[in-house]
Amino acid sequence: MPIIKLNAIDSTNTFIKEMISAKTVKHFTVVTTNHQTSGKGQMGTVWLSEPSKNLMFSVFVDVSKYKLEFPFYISMVVALALKQSLNTFLIPKLYIKWPNDILSQNKKICGILIENVMKQGAVNASIIGVGLNVNQTNFTALPNASSLKNITGRVFDLDELLDSIIFNMKLYFSKLEEGNFMELKAAYESFLFRKNKPSTFKDAKGNLFVGYIKSVEDSGHLQVMLEDNITKSFALKDITLMY
CATH class of the missing domain: 2.30.30.100 (SH3 type barrels.)
Known part of the structure; x- marks a missing residue:
């Protein structure tokens, strides 16, 4: 699994797109950066982050051999992988806010941006961008945001978090490849923020x-x-x- 570590980049998703256009990218290639100058969120929003305090990375996943009728299952498995990893670090009161924000104690700690690569009308690969608020503590302009440090009072090792998340992504993508759609959907729905409220x-x-x-x-x-x-x-x- 190739891991490319950069000091600063405009967007890790954009970096992988440029890699794709230049050459073949290996399955589960990871690009991570200390500082992302033009991070992107859902619906064209901007992801702002202090340098070296948070986890910002993108993963290239080849899904060309998956029998994937509905691409939203990619979003489900990524959210489930993030939640599972954060569970292991004892982050409390975790929920998935539709479609794939991760909340702790009703505050957003993680955003996910998925950009699918299409081929002949089907999803051939996915570029999965993740922004996880880790050791940043100031969110004055973002009242609904928080971080792992703010919530737990602990400082976290970014590499340790990344290793755990990639491990769980591989685990959940294997479930997707095996076609365990009902299991994945049930798990995703069970963690939905505000469900039945x-x-x-x-x-x-x-x-x-x-x-x-x-x-x-x-x-x-x-x-x-x-x-x-x-x-x-x-x-x-x-x-x-x-x-």
Whole structure:
């Protein structure tokens, strides 16, 4: 498993894309950096991070031999791998906030950005970008964010965290390759933030409404029960789950 360590880079996902265009990239190639100057999050957001205090990396995963009808399962297994690793470091009250943010004590500690490489209409590979807040303590401009140090009071070794996360990614991707879709989906849904609780959502027009998260479809769409027990399916671009 090649690990490329960089001092500073604009985006580890972008770096892997450039590697792909230049040559063949090996399965589970990892690119990590001390400082990411233009980190990206979901829906075009920016991921800001203090140098050398957090874990920022991307992984190239070849899924060309997987029987993968629904690409959202990649998002599921990555979130499950992150949660499993954080469990081993005794991070409390972990949840997955749809689609794949990792929360501890209702604060965001980890964001995941997955960019799939398509070939002949199917997912051929995935570039998985992970930003984990580790030893940074100042989140003045981000009231919903926290870090492992803020939550536990401990300082963490970034390499040790990375090794654990890659180990669990391999474990969960092997489950995906074996076709254990029901097991993975059940595990993912069991850790969903605000599942079966009255929750506030914002739609694409900025309107707020209340509903209950019931499940996630194979496509990744969120099933939300609204008034009069009507359940509606929402895509990621349609709604935002508020904290």
